[in-house]
Amino acid sequence: MMNRKSLEVWVGLFVAAGILALGMLAFKVGNLTTADVVDGYRVRANFDNVGGLKVKAAVTMAGVRVGRVTGIGFDNNKYQAVVTMDIDGKFKIIPEDSSASILTSGLLGDQYIGLEPGGSELYLKDGDVIRTTQSALVLEKLVGQVIFDRANEPGSVK
Amino acid sequence: MSTLRALGSIVINSVERLGRASMFLYEVITGSWELLRRFYLVVQQVYAVGVLTLLIILVSGLFVGMVLGLQGYNTLVKFGSANSLGLLVALSLVRELGPVVTALLFAGRAGSALTAEIGLMKATEQLAGMEMMAVNPVTRVIAPRFLGGVIAMPLLAALFSAIGVLGGHLVGVGLLGVDAGAFWSQMQNGVDYRDDILNGVIKSVVFGVVVSWIAVFEGYDAVPTSEGVASATNRTVVYSSLAVLGLDFILTALTLGDV
Numbered sequence: 001m002m003n004r005k006s007l008e009v010w011v012g013l014f015v016a017a018g019i020l021a022l023g024m025l026a027f028k029v030g031n032l033t034t035a036d037v038v039d040g041y042r043v044r045a046n047f048d049n050v051g052g053l054k055v056k057a058a059v060t061m062a063g064v065r066v067g068r069v070t071g072i073g074f075d076n077n078k079y080q081a082v083v084t085m086d087i088d089g090k091f092k093i094i095p096e097d098s099s100a101s102i103l104t105s106g107l108l109g110d111q112y113i114g115l116e117p118g119g120s121e122l123y124l125k126d127g128d129v130i131r132t133t134q135s136a137l138v139l140e141k142l143v144g145q146v147i148f149d150r151a152n153e154p155g156s157v158k
Numbered sequence: 159m160s161t162l163r164a165l166g167s168i169v170i171n172s173v174e175r176l177g178r179a180s181m182f183l184y185e186v187i188t189g190s191w192e193l194l195r196r197f198y199l200v201v202q203q204v205y206a207v208g209v210l211t212l213l214i215i216l217v218s219g220l221f222v223g224m225v226l227g228l229q230g231y232n233t234l235v236k237f238g239s240a241n242s243l244g245l246l247v248a249l250s251l252v253r254e255l256g257p258v259v260t261a262l263l264f265a266g267r268a269g270s271a272l273t274a275e276i277g278l279m280k281a282t283e284q285l286a287g288m289e290m291m292a293v294n295p296v297t298r299v300i301a302p303r304f305l306g307g308v309i310a311m312p313l314l315a316a317l318f319s320a321i322g323v324l325g326g327h328l329v330g331v332g333l334l335g336v337d338a339g340a341f342w343s344q345m346q347n348g349v350d351y352r353d354d355i356l357n358g359v360i361k362s363v364v365f366g367v368v369v370s371w372i373a374v375f376e377g378y379d380a381v382p383t384s385e386g387v388a389s390a391t392n393r394t395v396v397y398s399s400l401a402v403l404g405l406d407f408i409l410t411a412l413t414l415g416d417v
Contacts, residue, residue, distance in 0.1 A: 004198070011201050014209045018313025021320035022359070028342070029248045029323055030351035056350070110347075 039089040040067060041126040045100045046080040051111055051136025053102055058112040059085045066091045069113065085113065087124070095120040101134035111136060179375045182296075186304050186374065189297035193305065199298075203306025207268035211314060214263055219318035222255055223247060223325025230326075231334050243336050244345035247326030252349060252358045256319035258406050261365035264311055265398035269373035272303050273394040276377025277387035285378075300378060304370045311366025312359055319358065357413050364405060369398045 050072060059067040067087035075082050087094065097118030104111050115130075124130070193200055230246040276299065279285050285295040323345075330336040349355065373394045380390035 007205050008201060010209045011204045014204070014212060014310075015313060018316050021313070021316040024320050025252060025316060025323075025355050025358075026351050029252065029320075029345055030349045030355045 208310030223322030227329030307370030315362035
């Protein structure tokens with residue numbers, strides 16, 4: 001067997017490389033850096049239909065990620081979905097009359113929430129509710145509507 | 159009647175063996191505390207089972223990643239989503255292939271060596287000799303090897319996954335012309351550090367415990383002859399591989415079930 005010193009060096013190298021690999025997996029492969037919202041504040045929004053929105057989905061403004069969805073619940077009185085989201089503390093000046101809509105990235109991509117700024121001088125703060133919302137586009141409803149409209153056009157086959 | 163009796167004896171024997179193995183594991187774990195004072199014994203074993211297994215792990219990880227890149231690209235390009243190649247490679251490696259293939263290689267390379275070493279120590283009465291000198295062979299010989307395996311396995315699995323992702327990058331971006339930015343950004347969007355990476359780490363820790371446990375127990379329990387050591391080594395590889403594949407299904411079902 002080799003002497004103690006070089007053995008310890010090899011084991012040290014091995015452990016360091018292993019931890020480095022874990023670090024690379026967490027930061028480079030995984031989303032440890034982007035997932036966490038730093039000292040954020042929480043706002044809510046009610047939607048008629050959230051479609052395929054999932055917890056941890058992005059909340060964006062002008063395409064830039066400003067937070068993430070932390071919970072999707074159901075309001076028993078209004079029969080609406082309640083989406084709670086954490087907005088990063090860096091984005092403190094979002095007008096309180098901003099509107100939230102559920103959008104899809106690409107044709108088959110994940111759904112996310114897009115915020116459109118309003119004109120108010122008052123800004124969103126912890127516990128606020130975004131009032132103007134636009135639901136997710138449900139493809140089946142859209143197709144149904146197109147077929148319905150075509151059937152009602154004058155001159156269509158009865 | 160005799161087949162019935164044979165069945166009964168098989169069941170009784172395997173339950174008895176399982177019981178002995180569990181008591182042995184308890185003894186090893188309680189014996190491990192004393193090793194904190196003599197940690198160099200564990201370091202030696204980390205070298206034997208970890209550093210010496212490194213080469214085969216790195217080479218197989220690189221090639222598994224490269225094959226995943228090629229194979230995944232050919233499938234994804236049919237759906238026009240070759241940009242998701244990074245996600246496919248990373249998820250398959252981190253969640254499944256990393257821990258499982260590492261554990262299988264670990265059982266073949268390190269587990270069999272552990273069993274053969276301990277079995278031979280038993281056959282040449284070195285373990286009995288230690289006991290005569292009032293040295294507990296479980297804390298002196300078995301526990302360091304067990305702990306070495308438990309420490310080395312997650313690190314090896316992490317290295318396997320990391321080098322596999324680089325191999326996928328090499329083939330996907332270097333050879334097949336997938337956009338490097340899309341490769342990494344899709345990967346980072348889709349791989350969650352808690353759901354995917356932590357799960358892979360938990361899996362590899364469980365596999366490390368199971369493979370090391372089987373290896374040291376088979377060695378310690380071997381019939382002290384050359385044939386006995388040979389069949390014990392054989393059993394280590396077969397049982398560890400079966401245990402790893404079976405446990406992998408259970409762990410995946412448990413963690414994917416609630417998503």
